[in-house]
Amino acid sequence: MSNCKNCNEPLSGKYCAACGQPAQLKRVDSHYIIHEIEHILHFEKGILYTIRELILRPGQNVRHFLSENRSRLVKPIIFLIVASLIYSLINHFFHIEEEYMSFDGNEASATAAIFAWVQAHYGYANIIMGVFIAWWTKIFFRKYGYNIFEILILLCFVMAIGMLLFAVFALLQGVTRFNLMQYGGIAALIYSAWAIGQFFNPKKAASYIKALIAYLLGSLSFVIVAVAIGIIIDLIFKK
Structure with missing residues (x-):
């Protein structure tokens, strides 16, 4: 022995x-x-199964993941990073102009550097943005009792599917040469509001409206904070 x-x-x-x-x-x-x-990647459980379930029944599956079984779906943070990587590879391969997040300004500024990092690291940037969206979602849906971390897991799944939708439209744009990324943005936004609303209360129209507002406010907050940090850094180093 x-x-x-x-x-x-x-x-x-x-x-x-x-x-x-x-x-x-x-x-x-x-x-x-x-x-x-x-x-x-939990291929043995089925990454395609995860995508299908999150497209058809996102609320039900994420609630099940949080409270009952965490082996049926791909791990959420890894799923988001992989989905973001797929989009980035397609975008880079076809040299498609970024539509998801862009910044026009002084290329030497810290703000421009921050947004350049976001464009090069969508996976990590989406997790950071998810924190802002989770905070607003917590405010709008506080009566449901989910903590900020559980909501962040929800958003990792939701944003991963959103990035895959971007990847599909980026691929179609690369092949057809038609400008389709704006439709990808609309599709991802609609899906996100629908999936978040389904998670909290699929029977109330107000759930989808609040989910849309929370998602937009979270995304806007992320951009405002990123710009503010860039401006502060520029002011400090210019002195």
């Missing part, structure tokens, strides 16, 4: 009874790499 190399507990089988570590690790090869990628 040997001890687990992870927690030092005595081993009595192929796996440690205390921590689940295998008694003998398999060699790292192509199968290992593929399995790790599948595990991170």
Whole structure:
């Protein structure tokens, strides 16, 4: 009998009874790499299944994820980062002018640098923006009792589908050469308001209206704070 190399507990089988570590690790090869990628993205549970469920029944599925089962859907933060990466790759491949977030101004300013970072890192930027949207959503739907972190998980799922919608329209624009990104923005906004409203109360029209307002106010707050930080940095360094 040997001890687990992870927690030092005595081993009595192929796996440690205390921590689940295998008694003998398999060699790292192509199968290992593929399995790790599948595990991170939960391909074994179905990333296409996640997308389908979030498109058809977003409110029901996110509530189920929060309160009952967190293994059916792709992990929300990873899902958002991957969806944003897909959009960025398509946008970069077709050299499509950015429609999702842009800034026209002094290219040497800190504000321009901040928005350039946003355009290059949509995944992380969406998480930050999600915090602002979550704050406004919490205010509009405070009677439902969800905390800010649960709402942020909801928004990670919602914004991920939004980025995939952007990716679809970016792909269509790249192939057809028609300017379609504005329609992608409209589709993503409509979906976001619908999905958030479904999460809180799908039977009330007011839920969708409040969700739309919260999303817009959160996005606007993100932009205002980013501009304000850029201006403050410029003022400090110009002195």
